[in-house]
Amino acid sequence: MTDTARETWLILGATSSMARALARKLAGRGATLLLAGRDMEDLEATAADCTARGATSAEAIRFDARDPESFPPILARMQALGGTPNAAVFVGSMPPQVEIDDDPAMLDGVVADSFTGPARLLHGLAPLLEAAGAGTIVGVSSVAGDRGRLGNYVYGAAKSGFTTYMSGLRNRLGRAGAHAITVKPGFVDTGMTWGLDGMFLVASPEAVADTILKSVSKRRNVVYTPFFWRYIMMIIRAVPEPIFRKLSI
Amino acid sequence: MTWKQCDYTGWGRVYHARGELARPERASALARIASQTPCPAIGQRRSYADGCLNDGGRALLTERLDRFLGFEEETGLLEVESGCKLADIVTHFGRRGWLPAVLPGTGFATVGGAIGMDVHGKNHHHVGSFGQHVESLTLALPDGPREVAPGDPLFAATIGGLGQTGPIIRATLRMQKIRGDVMMVTERRIPDLASYFDHLDASQATYTVGWIDATARGAALGRGILEEGETGPGLVPPAKRGTRVPLDAPHAALSGPVVRSFNAAYFRRVPERGRTVVKPLEDFFFPLDKIHDWNRLYGKRGFHQFQCVVPLAEREILRAMLKDVGTAGLASPLAVIKRMGAGRGGMMSFPTEGYTLAIDFPARAEAPEMIRRLIAMCFEAGGRVYLAKDAFAEASQMDAMYPERAEWAGILHSIDPGEAYATDLVRRLSLRSLP
Missing domain, CATH: 3.40.462.10 (FAD-linked oxidases, C-terminal domain)
Known part of the structure; x- marks a missing residue:
């Protein structure tokens, strides 16, 4: 097996349940995993789990979207691990909009977590994929980024920025033979949504992970998961602004 | 959010409960809940009646804490989180030549549940019950995690202990080598x-x-x-x-x-x-x-x-x-x-x-x-x-059927005097009453 036949995956925000589900499935097919996040104890547990499930290797590394100092060691480690470089980004934070309204300084953190932090790291990673002429970056954005809504427009704005970044990255990587996929989940049954009112058509983290892997092998561009969110968002985007501004959806 | 109001039942769907459930995704979240608001842990709710219910109270779901934490090929020791399903272990380790020493009739049961009910399997006549193959386990007690092993009275109270010694965070199982899968x-x-x-x-x-x-x-x-x-x-x-x-x-x-x-x-x-x-x-x-x-x-x-x-x-x-x-x-x-x-x-x-x-x-x-x-x-x-x-x-039949019940209740009283871990089953049969 050549070195590039081996897949290496950087998972950013690997403590989330969606990321954990994806890491497990990648482990099952023998990938090399670099699990990045803040809760090292939890990352170590997931790394052990992935190793037991068949990963070539799985290790934990510190990543804090708000601390760019944590980025270079991750890039260096990806370089050292070799194989075809891939990444999946699951980071983001969604404090209740009312808390941000009370303390506008929180806005910076939301944007760093959901957009600028991961984008800056991916900017460092892109040359690795270009050099390999292969590999995929999966950016998990959100349907919340498709239109600013009363309930979470700061989070939505950050995700919208990230979606636009992913679109440009896809444009760039495609020229070198690599690829980028934007994934927009609707409601997913995670710790973030547990006990929240108004949840419907909730998808399991495993289903989202399956969709991601399928999208990678099919080189899809923008993926809504579950698929029907594409149509829900099409309708929401089509509502004329004079009407939309009076809605609270 | 930590808590979600839920209606849930045992596997037989006759007994019902309504109450707030938490579903921690990290061991640290479980530990926090266990110290701030102690309540019984429930796994996949495969107990038939009310052993997995806490009507009107809170309970802790372990299903998102289901990772393999380490396996030693030389000793056959497997450390897992308590929400790990037995079928998951069979699927991943069976092909490597190892099985849990004891398997009940459903693979949907969790390791935590198998310990709390000390389940038995089709090989009970040779190898005994599930709990006899637990090397050690870690409980999430209000004052922090506590590892217990055979010889410790709290261990004997936990095996088959109906979850009354608090949530189990993780356990180490002695797996059995098999001749083929x-x-x-x-x-x-x-x-x-x-x-x-x-x-x-x-x-x-x-x-x-x-x-x-x-x-x-x-x-x-x-x-x-x-x-x-x-x-x-x-x-x-x-x-x-x-x-x-x-x-x-x-x-x-x-x-x-x-x-x-x-x-x-x-x-x-x-x-x-x-x-x-x-x-x-x-x-x-x-x-x-x-x-x-x-x-x-x-x-x-x-x-x-x-x-x-x-x-x-x-x-x-x-x-x-x-x-x-x-x-x-x-x-x-x-x-x-x-x-x-x-x-x-x-x-x-x-x-x-x-x-x-x-x-x-x-x-x-x-x-x-x-x-x-x-x-x-x-x-x-x-x-x-x-x-x-x-x-x-x-309740009147329990002391004859379970002769160590009163002693068990005494051990529980020392770690959980407020009976925060009690379930509907425990209350129905007054299992924690002291002599």
């Missing part, structure tokens, strides 16, 4: 109960279990099919993915005549001279798991399972029980007989040497009275009922 199963017809006892007594197989036709009467009373299994090398297609029961079945689906004809056909499925078949591990250990939500086959009103164990010398009481069940015409196709060894892991463990009989009953109006009669017979014979399944026993 395929099951060789010999099935033979057993004509009646006397013959059943003889065959169970004589069976030398690693795994032995008997299906019994609880609708049979007269000369055929106690007839069934004995299954004896051994692991071995071989090739079989992998276990198929399950199907779901899409809706609650109508009540007529399990009416007397339907069950009687089903059982007769099921009995004749195995040729008169017997046969040996090869199966994937999962199909042998977890035969019903292929039909997800099979409890819905019993319809909206749900079902009960009665399971007891009686001492070897009292085995004729099983004949009286089967007679009563056959006459009442209430039984479902699911009935199991097995000879148990003496192995048990904790103070409140169900297993003890003797014969165990388990029968499912649709929750019809006559069921409670029928099951109470069976419990009374078991009690008179010096046996005990399985608390993971019990719905109708009485």
Whole structure:
């Protein structure tokens, strides 16, 4: 097996349940995993789990979207691990909009977590994929980024920025033979949504992970998961602004 | 959010509860909940009645804490989080030549649940109960995590301890080396109960279990099919993915005549001279798991399972029980007989040497009275009922059935005087009352 036949995956925000589900499935097919996040104890547990499930290797590394100092060691480690470089980004934070309204300084953190932090790291990673002429970056954005809504427009704005970044990255990587996929989940049954009112058509983290892997092998561009969110968002985007501004959806 | 208001039931869907549930995704979140708001942990809710319910209170779901934390090939020690499902372990380690030493009839049960109920399997006569193969475990107590191991009274109170010593964070299991990841199963017809006892007594197989036709009467009373299994090398297609029961079945689906004809056909499925078949591990250990939500086959009103164990010398009481069940015409196709060894892991463990009989009953109006009669017979014979399944026993019967109960309650009092871990089962049977 050549070195590039081996897949290496950087998972950013690997403590989330969606990321954990994806890491497990990648482990099952023998990938090399670099699990990045803040809760090292939890990352170590997931790394052990992935190793037991068949990963070539799985290790934990510190990543804090708000601390760019944590980025270079991750890039260096990806370089050292070799194989075809891939990444999946699951980071983001969604404090209740009312808390941000009370303390506008929180806005910076939301944007760093959901957009600028991961984008800056991916900017460092892109040359690795270009050099390999292969590999995929999966950016998990959100349907919340498709239109600013009363309930979470700061989070939505950050995700919208990230979606636009992913679109440009896809444009760039495609020229070198690599690829980028934007994934927009609707409601997913995670710790973030547990006990929240108004949840419907909730998808399991495993289903989202399956969709991601399928999208990678099919080189899809923008993926809504579950698929029907594409149509829900099409309708929401089509509502004329004079009407939309009076809605609270 | 940490808490979510939920309606939930036990596997039999007769008992209900309403209360706030938390579902931590990290060990640190579990530890925080365990210290700030201690409450019982529940796994996959495969206990049949109220052992997994805390009506009006809070409970902790362990399903998102289900990781393998480490496996040593040299020793066979596997460390896992408590929400890990047994089927997950079988699927991943079976092909590597290892199995949990003890497997109950469903792979959906979690490691935490298997410890809390000290479950037994088809090889109980050789290796004992699940808890006897736990090297150590870590409890999330209000003042922090505490690791306990055999020899510690808190360990003996935890094995089979119905979750009353607090949430289990993780456990280390001693796995068993197997000869191959395929099951060789010999099935033979057993004509009646006397013959059943003889065959169970004589069976030398690693795994032995008997299906019994609880609708049979007269000369055929106690007839069934004995299954004896051994692991071995071989090739079989992998276990198929399950199907779901899409809706609650109508009540007529399990009416007397339907069950009687089903059982007769099921009995004749195995040729008169017997046969040996090869199966994937999962199909042998977890035969019903292929039909997800099979409890819905019993319809909206749900079902009960009665399971007891009686001492070897009292085995004729099983004949009286089967007679009563056959006459009442209430039984479902699911009935199991097995000879148990003496192995048990904790103070409140169900297993003890003797014969165990388990029968499912649709929750019809006559069921409670029928099951109470069976419990009374078991009690008179010096046996005990399985608390993971019990719905109708009485508090007054507990000290005879579980002689270490009072001592157990004393240990619990020292770590949880406010009874924060109590479940509906524990309250119904006053299991934590002090002498």
